[in-house]
Amino acid sequence: MNAEPLDTKTITALVTDAVAAPSLHNAQPWVFRCTRDTGVLRLYADLERALPHTDPENRGLYMGCGAALFNLRVAAAAAGLTPRVLLLPDPASAELLAEVHLSGTGPSGDTLARLAPSIRRRHSSRFPFRDEEVPVATRERLSEAARLEGAELFFPDPWHVRSILDLIRDAEDSEALDPQVHAETVRWTRTESSAVTAAADGIPGEAFGPRQRGTSVPVRDFAVGRPMPGRGRAAFEENPNIALLGTARDEPVDWVRAGQALERVLLQATTDGLVASVTSQPLEWQDIRWAVRDPVSAMANVQMVIRLGYGPEGEESPRRPVADVLDFL
Incomplete structure (x- = not known):
């Protein structure tokens, strides 16, 4: 019936x-x-x-x-x-x-x-977080959230976090030298606020967050190369909490599963009082993506880099x- x-x-x-x-x-x-x-x-x-x-x-x-x-x-x-x-x-x-x-x-x-x-309540936060570790019990809940969707969440050691930050800078340099990639970023991100543009998609200026000052965290700067009057600078956390979300295989069905796992992790993080931002910037370049993976982990294919922590909630897109x-x- x-x-x-x-x-x-x-x-x-x-x-x-x-x-x-x-x-x-x-x-x-x-x-x-x-x-x-x-x-x-x-x-x-x-x-x-x-x-x-x-x-x-x-x-x-x-x-x-x-x-x-x-x-x-x-x-x-x-x-x-x-x-x-x-x-x-x-x-x-x-x-x-x-x-x-x-x-x-x-x-x-x-x-x-x-x-x-x-x-x-879940919004990407591209603002500074507090220099505070995520408790082990919370990390375990987030890892379980990924496993429930057929993915893995891995928290890299400090040396690997620094390597990832270096790879993100390499990806930023590659993007700056590729006019077609840069043009797509400009098309979908706007230095004006959503109140001015009234756009129903893309990333508005208020969601960019401040420019980084003296530190390096995995937050994509959507305003690179474009003036943005009134946008300030801020010191971000010295020791960012980074997690890698990955899958065993790398086929279209795995990407859909990874997306479900990503959102489950983000919703669980929000439930646990965390804020987060994500970046795929170093994963968008084939000559860089392979290096994001920790060689001692069982994760075969990294699908997303996640920054977690405690701080201000992001602006709604x-x-x-x-x-x-x-x-x-």
Whole structure:
């Protein structure tokens, strides 16, 4: 017997939470389609929002869609529903990334549902954090969050953190010398505030954070080469807490899984009172990406560099109207 299809209001609410997910340059490269008679939701990659020079394999695009998929699962669980997900269900359609069947009543005390309050609170923070270590128990919860989604979260030793920071500087230099990559960054990031531009995507000036002074942390400076009056400088933490998120394999389905793992880690971090920022900058260059991995770890493919800590919450980035990303068929 088929489950009763969900109403339009419920589906819209679920997708509203889904699209609060992070994505590369906040391009929001997703489209949801709901079949009215079955209530099945399908998640598609919006390739018109791809970054072909920054993200030529669409790895970051798939991860962003995976993060949105995880938010959808959390929102569904909080609404008392059980999401059943099929990843890449149609080999003939590279754009169809997931099919979500929603039915029944979710189990009481579902661990996904507990993360729901953090969906709207999670923002990338590109501001200075306190020089304070993340407790071991908190790290273990974050690592478990990644494992639950088929990924691994690794906290590198101080020597490896310094190596990663050096690689990020190398990636910054490579980006500065590549006019096509730089042009994509300029297209999706704006030195003006969201109140001025009224843009529904990209990264607004207030979310850039201050320029770094005297220290080096893995925070991408989106204003490089562009004047930004009124933007100050600040000293960031001397010993940043860095985590590497990775997977055993490096295929499109792994990128979607990594995106789900990333968002689960970020929501758990938010629940635990942490703030975070992420960067894929050293992973966007094939001659640099391999060196980010710790050679003594079992992690085969690093998918994201995460900075964690205690400090000010980040500014909220704009979101496209749900009507622009959700179709009912």
